[in-house]
Every structure is written in structure tokens, then in C-alpha cells.
Amino acid sequence: MKSKVDPSLHRLREQVVIEHVRRLLDGGRIGFPIGRKPARPGTVTVEVSESNDEADLKRLMIEMDMCDRDLQARMPLRRRLAARATRRWLLFFRRPAGALYVTCFSPWRHLLDGGEAPPMGAGDLATELSRGAREAGPDAVMVVASTTGFTEEARQMATGRGRTIVLLCPAETGGWSVQSPPEAEQLAKLLDPEPEAEKRRRIDECIRRYNADAISGGLAASRIARETGLPVELVQDEMQACAERLRLRVVRCDGDVMLVSASSGDGGAQDGGQSMLNIFRRMLGRPEDIGTQINRFTEKRAALAARRDRLYDEMESLEKRELQLREQFKSSSNELSKRRLTSQILQLRKDLERRQQNLSMLSQQIEVLSTHVHNLELIQLGRTAELPGADDLARQQAAAEKVMAELQADAEAAGALGTTAATGMTNEERALYEQLEAEARKEKEAAAVTESRQAPEAPTEDRGKQHKEDQKQAVGQDEDIALTAVPDEEELPRGDDGRKESQGDAG
DSSP states (O other), X not given: OOBOSOHXXXXXXXXXXXXXXXXXXXXXXXXXXXXXXXXXXXXXXXXXXEEOOHHHHHXXXXXXXXXXXXXXXXXXXXXXXXXXXXXXXXXXXEEEEEEEEXXXXXXXXXXXXXXXXXXXXXXXXXXXXXXXXXXXXXXXXXXXXXXTOBOHHHHHHHHTSSSOEEEEEEOTTSSEEEEOOGGGHHHHHHHOOSOHHHHHHHHHXXXXXXXXXXXXXXXXXXXXHHHHTOOHHHHHHHHHHHHHHTTEEEEEETXXXXXXXOOTTSOOOBOOOOXXXXXXXXXXXXXXXXXXXXXXXXXXXXXXXXXXXXXXHHHHHHHHXXXXXXXXXXXXXXXXHHHHHHHHHHHHHHHXXXXXXXXXXXXXXXXXXXXXXXXXXXXXXXXXXXXXXXXXXXXXXXXXXXXXXXXXXXXXXXXXXXXXXXXXXXXXXXXXXXXHHHHHHHHHHHHHHHHHHSSOOOOHHHHHHHHHHHHHHXXXXXXXXXXXXXXOGGGSOBOTTSOXXXXXXXX
């Protein structure tokens, strides 16, 4: 597997592994001797020691001429943990009761260069196993955690050593991948550093991502297990909890647990089988209720969808096999081998055609069931709505119109009252009020005219000044009128002698 370049991610991974193993040892969850019947509680003493290769990392950075303290602080340290257990023997003596050696590996040079970090190879694995044998003993259980994964050669070497070797690395599907021999299966489950809550969260995300498949057909637990890399038992347990939140149902089809859509009247839960009422109805020959029919046909559709998914997987495998045979045909130089490969390719194509026909039939059957389930859901929704009839609608409409008419009349009356309240007078009072106002206004104007006539005349000097100013204003107005009336020279008419006539002659 290709790993990310950020060194801090690899440092975090080795920290997670070491701290998880340390918690297991402190809590006494790892029993010694490992793989055999554990000793009685209180008789075993475990000594734990930790170490790392920080000095080697500094030396490598000096050789590569990289004096970067920030980069050094983010680099993984290849931490190691050794746990040695002893138990009482003959009351005063102690004898070894097993050992556990955990080591973390990261490709330093590639991380310092900034390139892609390759997985751990067989040579590096052999080096780590030799160091573990020297530090913890040849009979110790070896746990090798690689932050970048393992090559296929390294995995094969771990299985053929004749000793208990557990390989731990990040999985491409998320979480961690643990490889162990059959006798250390229980230890492998304990060494998985991913918490159960995180595993359930990944299952829930996968179910929500493929929720459309569960609604249209069915979502199998085996498929979710392949997507997440988690045990089927844990997936099935989480599916029960997700069914209630997503309004789905858990059914068992063809030996697999599946999530399917629930009917509108069903709250979405586990498949509890047929109720006693439905059993009696079927015994008496009476039809099932709508909800039971929807659930039954939904289960049939889910079973067909599971078969369709298996056909898809088979066709994908056949197509990959055909590509392999075609590559072999291109690289082969033997005529007999080419004929054999041609026959195999032809047989594969015939198998693909047969499965394509089966796939077409299954798709049509699923479509028919989906249409039937949809019609049943429409009937169920129509019955559960309890809508009013036509007579009820007409009666309620007439009552509503009557109420609206009464409300309109009340609003008009309220408007009239509001006008009277705003003015404080009736219409007659308003007319008389306006008449009295007009008479009072006329009397005031007459009194003002009388006062102006009885006022004393202004002095003689003031009257003379006023007379002169009036004459000046009159002269100015006459000059303006004369200038306006005189036309331009170009506009004056010409006489017979070709000269311009004056304004006086024209007059």
C-alpha cells in the first residue's frame, strides 16, 4: 500500500499502537502465557520496558544534511515495547511465563526525502524479528506494526516462521488490519487499536452511503463487511441499530442479513416474523393486510437483489479472468497454448452471456415487484390519510363563506365607527361646523379691510420716494419691452435701393 508523505501521521500511528498495548497490559487483559491457559490471577508479574531509535534518526538526518528540528519533531521514532512475565515457583522462586515484543517500523529515508513511503519488505521484517529475539527471547510473541503496510513477501515470511508473529498495519478500507496465526486469534482481536465506537461509526457511514441500495432493493451485511473490513457479526449488530434510525427493516435472505425498506405503516425495526393475527388470517383464507403484503414483497425483492449482486461479482471475476487470458495469449509464442487460451476465452464469454441473461431476468422481476410494492404503498397512504368526503367539503365550504361574510360586515361597521370616533362629530354637525367657520372667516376679512382704510397716511417724503421708485420701475419695464420689440438688422426688410430700412421708416 502507498502511504501518505506527512511524517506526523506515521508518528501518530505508532503512538496509537504503543499506547493501546500499554493499556492492555496495565488492565491485565493480556494473559500470560500467551496462547495457552493463563496462570492464576496474582501469581504473574509483568515487567514492561520501552525504547526507541531516536538517536539513529538524528544520525541519519545528519548524514542527509537535514538540520530541521521541526521535521525531527514530526518524524516517527520506531518505538518498541517489551513485556516479560514471571510467576512464582516453589514458593520463593520465579520462572518465566512468556514475553511480548511490540515494535513499530517506518521508512525514515523516504519520509525525509518527501516521497511516497513503500510498505515494509521481508528484509526489514527479518531485521526487526532478530532484534526482538535478542531483546525479549526467542519464544516471545512478536508484534510488528508497520505504518505503511507490508509487502506480500513479508506476509508470507511471517506465516512460515514456526512462531507466533502478528502483523499490524493501517487498512485501506479504514481502521487497522491484523494478521495472525490461528492460535493467536484472540490476541489479534485485542491488539486491534481501533475502538469499537469508531468501528460502529464507519459501519454507520457505509450504511448511509449505500442507503439508496437498501431502499431500492436490499443492502447485505456481507457487502458492508467487505467495504469496511470488519467482522460480519459486528456489522449485523450495528445494522439492527441503524434500521430504527433510517426507518429500514432487517431481514434474513439466502443466509445473509439484509437491510430493506419498511412500509409506511411500519416504524422500521427488526423482522419479527408474522404476527398471530396474520397467521390466523391466512389459515382462514382471508387476504393479508396491506402492511404485511408490502413487507413480504419487499423481502422477495431483497432476495432477488442479493442474487443480482452476486451475479455482478461473478461477471466481474469472469471479465478479469478474460483479461488475464488475453494477456497470456499476447505473450505466448506456442501455437497449442494459443489454441487452448482461445478455447478458454470463448467459454468465458459464453458464461458471461448466460449470466447476462439471468441478470436481465432478475432485473425485470425486481422491477415488477417494485411497481407492485409502490401500488400497495399508495393504497396504504390513501387509507391512512382519512380525508373528508365531497359532502363534508361542500358543507364546510358553505360554513366558511358564511363566516367570511359576517367578518366583512363587522369590518365595515368597525370602519364607520372608526371614522366617527376620529372626527368626533356626525355628518350634520360637520356641515354646521363648516358653515360657522366660513362666516367667521368672512367677518375677519371684513374687519381687516376696515382697519386698513382707517390707518393714517404715510409722510410726504416717504410718498415722494415711493413715487420715484415706482417711476424708475416703470421706465425699466418700458426699455425692456422696446428692446424685445426691435428686430435684428438681418431680419429687417430691404428697400428697392438695396438699403436697410430703419425701424421708424418701416413704421
